[in-house]
Amino acid sequence: MEAPEEAPLPPEEAALVARYLTHVRVEKRLADRTVTLYTLDLRRLAGLAHAARVPLTQVQPAHVRRWVAQMHGAGRSGRGIALILSGWRGFYAWLGREGLVSANPVVDVRAPKAPKPLPKALGVDDAVRFAAFQDEAAEPWVEARDAAIVELLYGCGLRVGELVGLDVRASAQARGWIDLQAADAHVLGKGSKRRSVPVGRQAAAALSAWLALRDGVCAEAATEPALFIGRTGRRLSAQAVWGRLRQRSLRAGLATPVHPHMLRHSFASHVLQSSGDLRAVQELLGHANIGTTQVYTRLDFQHLARAYDAAHPRARRSGK
Structure with missing residues (x-):
């Protein structure tokens, strides 16, 4: 050629x-x-x-x-x-x-679609190590909050926007909330579509630890509906979560800085590899199109089956 x-x-x-x-x-x-x-x-x-x-x-x-x-x-x-x-x-x-051709022969010709890049996901060992990491240098309330954030992102596969939109309790104004008694997270996803995601035992424990300290962060915390707040008692922003995860992953000794969507990809990849149930993963992620979920089938995580004896290691309920 x-x-x-x-x-x-x-x-x-x-x-x-x-x-x-x-x-x-x-x-x-x-x-x-x-x-x-x-x-x-x-x-x-x-x-x-x-x-x-x-x-x-x-x-x-x-x-x-x-x-x-x-x-x-x-x-x-x-x-x-x-x-x-x-x-x-x-x-x-x-x-x-210029009047030299009667029609453009290229006008309806399109290039082959470029393959979608594979989502970046943590290996199972790194993901579990990151979820279990405790930053002893952080203030107790900051550590409790950040640990709960990691558990929800990796344990439930939430988008960062869904995470920061969570309130402490359900209300007519709430975009989303956690029901610890039922062990469910109710979130508002893309396209204003609501869905419920199961909250595993580890995530529920982390949330309980955070909630026990949350109202003591500052005087304004008690009147702020947001589940995750900063030092001033205001709702934590998506940008703040990105920064906290990056800092936490570096302190945990991970080779790659972690961002919220990486934990969502890890959740999807690990559950799909263990369960093989693409439709269930689609529902958990809130994907409108199964084709969006199918990208995870391209990831080679054969070794995960040996590491996981259930759909997700931090999503097992008590007694199971």
Whole structure:
């Protein structure tokens, strides 16, 4: 595929490409770097057309789709192909305005979708170690709060927005709340959809420890409905939770700084590996589409089955 891309352009086509590049540089005033990329993309187009024995002005959508498949098969990324197609599309749009082609052969051609990146999740040993970590240097109420935050994020798979939206108790104004007696977390997720998530024994114990200290943080704490508060008695923000988790993970000796969504990914990956129940994980995470949950099936966590004898190590109820 490289040889055709390096083939010299016929004089008339070289002149056509040169006119277009002058147009984008002078009239559209594109940056030199962009013009250089356009030049390379059009040389590639001309080389592929030359190999297919078709003039640039007679290229059809079928040709473009074949070349996209060739580039993809050669290992070029979907994003890279999309950028190339964008350059080609602009070239043929200009040819159309010049009356040199009747239709743009690239207009309906799309690059292959890039695979979604795998979610970053902690290994089971690191996740359990992080959940069990105790920061002896922290103030008792800060340590109790942060431990409860970790247990809810990893033990229940909550989003950080769902976590900080929790109130101490249910009310008409509450976005979410914890029912310790029923061992459930009621949260308001994306799309204003409510769901209930079971709270495991470890998370319930951590929450009880936090609630025992919460009202003593400051005078304002008793009148603040939020479950998780800061030093001033106001609801903890998502940004604050990010910062606390990062700091806590470094103190726990983890190699990778932990953020809230990493704990949610860890929850989903570990439960799915142990249970194999994709629909149940979808419901627990509050995903509207099963396709969103299926990304976790791509994670290779075969070793987790040996480490887990239940769906989640910190979600077992008493007596089970």
